[in-house]
Amino acid sequence: xxxxxxxxxxxxxxxxxxxxxxxxxxxxLDGWSALNSHADVIEPATGTVLGRVGLASPEDIHRAASRxxxxxxxxxxxxxxxxxxxxxxxxQVAEDNRNEIVDWLMRESGSVRAKAEFExxxxxxxLWESSAMPSQASGLMLPxxxxxxxxxxxxxxxxxxxxxxxxxxxYLAMRAVAPxxxxxxxxxxxxxxxxxxxxxxxxxxxxxxxxxxxxxxxxLPGGRDAGEALCKDPNVAMIQFTGSTAAGRSVGELAGxxxxxxxxxxxxxxxxxxxxxxxxxxxxxxxxxxxxxxxxQICMSAGRILVQRSIVDEFSxxxxxxxxxxxxxxxxxEQVALGPLINxxxxxxxxxxxxxxxxxxxxxxxxxxxxxxxxxxxxxxxxSRSMSAFKEEIFGPVAVVTPFDSDDDAVTLANxxxxxxxxxxxxxxxxxxIAMGExxxxxxxxxxxxxxxxxxxxxxxxxxISGNGTxxxxxxxxxxxxxxxxxxxxxxxxxxPY
Numbered sequence: 001x002x003x004x005x006x007x008x009x010x011x012x013x014x015x016x017x018x019x020x021x022x023x024x025x026x027x028x029l030d031g032w033s034a035l036n037s038h039a040d041v042i043e044p045a046t047g048t049v050l051g052r053v054g055l056a057s058p059e060d061i062h063r064a065a066s067r068x069x070x071x072x073x074x075x076x077x078x079x080x081x082x083x084x085x086x087x088x089x090x091x092q093v094a095e096d097n098r099n100e101i102v103d104w105l106m107r108e109s110g111s112v113r114a115k116a117e118f119e120x121x122x123x124x125x126x127l128w129e130s131s132a133m134p135s136q137a138s139g140l141m142l143p144x145x146x147x148x149x150x151x152x153x154x155x156x157x158x159x160x161x162x163x164x165x166x167x168x169x170x171y172l173a174m175r176a177v178a179p180x181x182x183x184x185x186x187x188x189x190x191x192x193x194x195x196x197x198x199x200x201x202x203x204x205x206x207x208x209x210x211x212x213x214x215x216x217x218x219x220l221p222g223g224r225d226a227g228e229a230l231c232k233d234p235n236v237a238m239i240q241f242t243g244s245t246a247a248g249r250s251v252g253e254l255a256g257x258x259x260x261x262x263x264x265x266x267x268x269x270x271x272x273x274x275x276x277x278x279x280x281x282x283x284x285x286x287x288x289x290x291x292x293x294x295x296x297q298i299c300m301s302a303g304r305i306l307v308q309r310s311i312v313d314e315f316s317x318x319x320x321x322x323x324x325x326x327x328x329x330x331x332x333x334e335q336v337a338l339g340p341l342i343n344x345x346x347x348x349x350x351x352x353x354x355x356x357x358x359x360x361x362x363x364x365x366x367x368x369x370x371x372x373x374x375x376x377x378x379x380x381x382x383x384s385r386s387m388s389a390f391k392e393e394i395f396g397p398v399a400v401v402t403p404f405d406s407d408d409d410a411v412t413l414a415n416x417x418x419x420x421x422x423x424x425x426x427x428x429x430x431x432x433x434i435a436m437g438e439x440x441x442x443x444x445x446x447x448x449x450x451x452x453x454x455x456x457x458x459x460x461x462x463x464x465i466s467g468n469g470t471x472x473x474x475x476x477x478x479x480x481x482x483x484x485x486x487x488x489x490x491x492x493x494x495x496x497p498y
Contacts, residue, residue, distance in 0.1 A: 027055075035220075044342055044373050055221055055222050056220035057226070061230050061233060065159055065236050071214065072184070074213070081134070083181070086181075088131045092210075094120065108169075112339050122454065126174050130477070133183055133478070138153055139151055148489065157482060158236075159237055161236045165192055165244075166192040169191060170199055189220070239263070244266065245393075248266040261483075263468070269303040270300055270304070273436065274426050275426065289450050299466075300452040307401060309405055320379045328377070338375075340373035347373055353389055380399065385402075422453075425437060433447040443463055
């Protein structure tokens, strides 16, 4: 008998798998559908137009959400092995087309090759990890009186709206899409229009080739009006949003008004704390990675480097020397450590904070300027708590160095923010680091590492204005993408005395 779980034949890798001929002027709405509005796909390194994507209207979002709700119940009722098999096939499709996906991440988001390759790797891992969820236990047997079964079970929510950002566009979308589908939901994904190919259509292509039943996944780039429509649509049960705190506030307000379950993963002003017993050379390498990876356009980037005063001069000297060595340029044609920022607005934002901080008394040791969209690796020293660079999320390649005297001072400085995403402590004394970590108000804490970490299997989320206390990833995915249903069973109805 033919294996009913084998699914469709997966086509071999092709250099045209993500060709504009597939998605030009379209979105993925019950297959590739023409949309009335459009936006150019711009390569930030060169300004080249790579293609043109369709932009969804509120009406398109409503049609997708309605169709997704219709398709979801059959998907949730499928045998768990069938859902798992579909995710495994999607992982294999991504693996087969890894090189083309990497290329699009480099061209569309300005990623250097190492970052793009890492992003594809964790995306594939997310698919494999999610494929295990359908076979995991999804409930509990609870104590009760004799003659009755009492249980709590996890049930899919229905339709999940996912709004994803430009910086890690593929992974930050897939980490929600894959587990949501795995546990029986349908998904409407609205990727950032600036990275719709790598952060949206790649996902559509993977699941299309994997044989995901029609109607369960829709990928619709769009603007603010499309996002608002997703937050308001009565067919959508939950919104998972990753992006800036300002946008997250708006999403939270609107989704809350319409009683959606809500997951927010927002910005950060993360502290990398270097204690006086640290190996300075290793600490500098950690700081460079944490500040300059993907040009600092990461929510977990080290927005502050807090260095004990006795070593701050030597640390700053070595950090500036290392920053000057980092090559900047077009990642698709040069061997570089930093590519371009996403657009001119982001360059202007970074430059404004740097110039304000200089006026407030900070010193530029190196960098501090841009050439087109290429912002040079920058080191600011002498940054105090009152300066813009200390308080605001920069989202650019700027190392902000602030000295501290005691461990308590470091904790006070690190907690002097409304953000609460990531923190790291570098030291040879684990006891000191753990004692400090107990006082840091963050969702992610790394001892003897830097602030930018994600291994897929871990719950990921922040507190304060970095999120709403929810997490995504690993064991948190069951909590995130399902709801509890309490269920009791008796052999016969009891004779209540009424």
